[in-house]
Amino acid sequence: MRALSGIQPTGPFHWGNYFGAIQQYIALQDECDDGSYYFIANLHALTTVRDKDKLRQYTLDGAIDLLALGLDPDKAVLFVQSDVPEVTELCWLLLTGTPMGLLERCVSYKDKLAKGLKADAGLFTYPVLQAADILAYDATVVPVGEDQLQHIEVCRDLAQSFNHHFGETFVLPKGKVLDQSARVPGTDGEKMSKSYGNTLAVFDEAKAQRKQIMRIQTDSRPMDEPKDPDGDVLFDLFKLVATEYDVGRMAATYRQGGFGYGDVKKALADAAEAYWAPARERRAEWAAKPGEVREILAAGAAKARQRAADVLRRAQQACGVRGW
Incomplete structure (x- = not known):
């Protein structure tokens, strides 16, 4: 079993982040016999964070927070999403075969439109980049909340379509629904967000x-x-x-x-x-040694890139854009 999860650096982690997700997927690092990959999803965060200095700080803070909360870099690969450019290249290969209607039905996009908020191409194609995040590491298990299960199905649909057209290329992941029994209310009684x-x-x-x-x-x-x-x-x-x-x-x-x-x-x-x-x-303790944190992220990115490069090469050869 190989697990993968990412978390957006859009601000300080709150109790809902921890009890609803982080606590549980960090526990997976002890259960995965084939490794686990955790990344700071700074490319996804660009859809909401438009200040470069804030994004850089949030990214470093996210890594420090995960380490403080129990992520062990000796057991799991911790890295920053943008440090693995193979993922964005893989995303393009997937986008070329992604039906518009599939993305129009995705909850995150529909919810934003329903609230009268402006939706950009980043939000619209978010599920495809998420699929590339997952497929790039041959992940078999992806811990998610119930509201994200649709995106795992999109990932599987895109992988199956690619495999159908070009031959067996991608491992099909399964979503692991996080235990939501411990309801985490906000200070107003609504869901903490x-x-x-x-x-x-x-x-x-x-x-x-x-x-x-x-x-x-x-x-x-x-x-x-x-x-x-x-x-x-x-x-x-x-x-x-x-x-x-x-x-x-x-x-x-x-x-x-x-x-x-x-x-x-x-x-x-x-x-x-x-x-x-x-x-x-x-x-x-971790905040006092940011250099060491960056070294951990760099080492994690090197491992992640090696895995992602193998998968990207496989996909490129399968669809004909490599080895011609």
């Missing part, structure tokens, strides 16, 4: 995060009224970072009643500070 402005950043300073938590809006039910903890924003966040014992006690407190939300917020802030403390310490 940068676009909603309701995030709690993983690496915010503890004091700053405590202030954010204390400002979370709650309902106006009386303190003495028993409450169902399930679906409550504070409790849903608390159970992500608290110990099993403390979660059980907090659930009992909710059902019993006679408590104030201010007490819950303080308990949540305390639990969050303790939970993230080791990762914050590791991040400070």
